Amino acid sequence: MLDFELILETIITLFLTLFYIVSGMVKAVLPVSWLPKKDISKDTALVTGAGSGIGRALAISLAKHGCRLVLWDINEEGNEATASEIKRFGGRADTYTVDLSKREDVYKVADQVLSEVGVIDILVNNAGIVTGKTFLHCPDALIEKSMQVNAMAHFWTTKAFLPAMIERDHGHIVSIASTAGLVGVNGLADYCASKFAAVGFSEALTLELHVEQKSIKTTVVCPSFVDTPMLDKCRIYTKYPKVVPVLKIEEVVQKTILAIQTNQEVLCIPKANYALPVLKGLLPCKTFKALLKLIGITGAVSEKE
Numbered sequence: 001m002l003d004f005e006l007i008l009e010t011i012i013t014l015f016l017t018l019f020y021i022v023s024g025m026v027k028a029v030l031p032v033s034w035l036p037k038k039d040i041s042k043d044t045a046l047v048t049g050a051g052s053g054i055g056r057a058l059a060i061s062l063a064k065h066g067c068r069l070v071l072w073d074i075n076e077e078g079n080e081a082t083a084s085e086i087k088r089f090g091g092r093a094d095t096y097t098v099d100l101s102k103r104e105d106v107y108k109v110a111d112q113v114l115s116e117v118g119v120i121d122i123l124v125n126n127a128g129i130v131t132g133k134t135f136l137h138c139p140d141a142l143i144e145k146s147m148q149v150n151a152m153a154h155f156w157t158t159k160a161f162l163p164a165m166i167e168r169d170h171g172h173i174v175s176i177a178s179t180a181g182l183v184g185v186n187g188l189a190d191y192c193a194s195k196f197a198a199v200g201f202s203e204a205l206t207l208e209l210h211v212e213q214k215s216i217k218t219t220v221v222c223p224s225f226v227d228t229p230m231l232d233k234c235r236i237y238t239k240y241p242k243v244v245p246v247l248k249i250e251e252v253v254q255k256t257i258l259a260i261q262t263n264q265e266v267l268c269i270p271k272a273n274y275a276l277p278v279l280k281g282l283l284p285c286k287t288f289k290a291l292l293k294l295i296g297i298t299g300a301v302s303e304k305e
């Protein structure tokens, strides 16, 4: 005999699936200004890696949206420069020098932030490094550093700031991952491993919060190459810039802010990258490799002489 509850649950799931597909399609075609957005103007946002590139631009943009900023970076000078820029237009920013590759440092400075600034509403795990070396050329210490900064630091910051978010049932955790967290790329073995970890962590945490019926939101951002100082570490060649573009920081920041405001869980930039995990899962491995070669991914990253 069929279980009545199972049938009912299956029917409800089918209806929800249809509803989410249709609402997702409507959202994708609606003008940005029509989308309902949450108010972040009273939030305190902590951005790691705020001393350069995407982190700096994201921190400045969040401050322009009214957020109070907490800036974390190992590079004190870069971090102070970001704070000065925020203060120049009347924003609020506190700087902390942190080495995210050290768990104890993360916990110590997190405690300092909680007592000096207060609870964090938006946590942006952005800091990252790339070694830019093929696997066998990559020193062990650098491989460990990639894992610590690009992945493990996300565990420690989230452990430090999530409890207060849960207590108030309010908060948003953003992970700046990468397209390299969705597909493996030659020349980026340690980087890909760390970014796959960041994507997996965000996905699992999202589900955990959903099952526990918490209102804390998450967003994982997967951009392809972005024109920041990080790219100085390796040689980047895009065969078809329209298919594999080097994105401008402004585009990544604007789309990330919108994703936070609309509680979007996964943000791939450019949009075509949403297809990558699907194609990887559906196509035979050899076909997928041929496709990566065709669009120029296999020749995109190489070591600097």
Ligand SMILES: NC(=O)c1ccc[n+]([C@@H]2O[C@H](COP(=O)([O-])OP(=O)(O)OC[C@H]3O[C@@H](n4cnc5c(N)ncnc54)[C@H](O)[C@@H]3O)[C@@H](O)[C@H]2O)c1
Pocket (backbone or CB within 6 Å): 048, 049, 050, 051, 052, 053, 054, 055, 072, 073, 074, 075, 078, 098, 099, 100, 101, 126, 127, 128, 129, 149, 150, 176, 177, 178, 179, 222, 223, 224, 225, 226, 227, 228, 229, 230, 231
């Ligand atoms: N640039 C790209 O092509 C690209 C593409 C996709 C994803 N991303 C991701 O975007 C994020 C930001 O990178 P970016 O391109 O702006 O690079 P960036 O080098 O300009 O900035 C990275 C920041 O992280 C900080 N940082 C590095 N190690 C740290 C540590 N141990 N402790 C504290 N801070 C540390 C650096 O000082 C720097 O300010 C990274 O997670 C990166 O992996 C970058």
